[in-house]
Amino acid sequence: MKPADPCPCGSSHRFAACCAPALSGERPAASAEELMRSRYTAFVLRDAAYLLASWHPSTRPATLALDEDPPPKWIGLQVRRHRPLDADHAEVEFVARCRVGGRAQRLHETSRFVREDGRWYYLDGDVRD
Template sequence: MSRRPTRPRPTAAPTSCPCGLPASYADCCGRLHRGLAQAGTAEQLMRSRFSAFVVEDAAYLLRSWHPRTRPPAVDFDPGLRWQRLEILGSTEGGPFHQAGEVEFVAHYQEQGHAGAMREKSRFVRHEGAWVYLDGVVETD
């Protein structure tokens, strides 16, 4: 009897959207992840990227990252689960802007312990689409 290595199971898509908006995942961030729509604002892109971390959609994260700052790959920590997103504010980043910032707190569980990460992310338009440029993680 041969023993094959077990493969990680893909994360199941949630029914409600992890981004915090009152919509189903399929109708909200799932549409962006599947390429059926593009983010209209920097905040919408931020929300969709948070959801991509929740469902471990590395392809979307890389696609929505500016080519100048994009890493070669996205690694997901198996002991970390993103729980919820709290948008603190945004500057510009609207439908008629070329750049914007979104400040947020991303809450997570790591090996049974609650935590939070606060970041100010910068977004720009690249070839007409909003992309993540970079961010500054704020520490206490």
């Protein structure tokens, strides 16, 4: 992905000014919504290392395989709601769409996030219909 390309997360920003700094470790996500967007972009780019690093240690899996065959083609993210619960906890409801083997799929989830030592982490989520 080139820095001038539109960011995959669906914001109106270029990749270099949106998710790239979080993915590279240059700057952590400033909010739970930014972390959600950067994690979606990491799925698009198949960046398992970033996904694991941004997952809270209490719920993080030991490994994350992104070697599906055929791989999903991520086609869009819609953030429906970002709800801060307090200074260090938030929820983000989103719908992520992809195609797998030509078949459309979507993931509708309300994810929970926590901030520790100034850094946001994904905790877990509830998949919705």
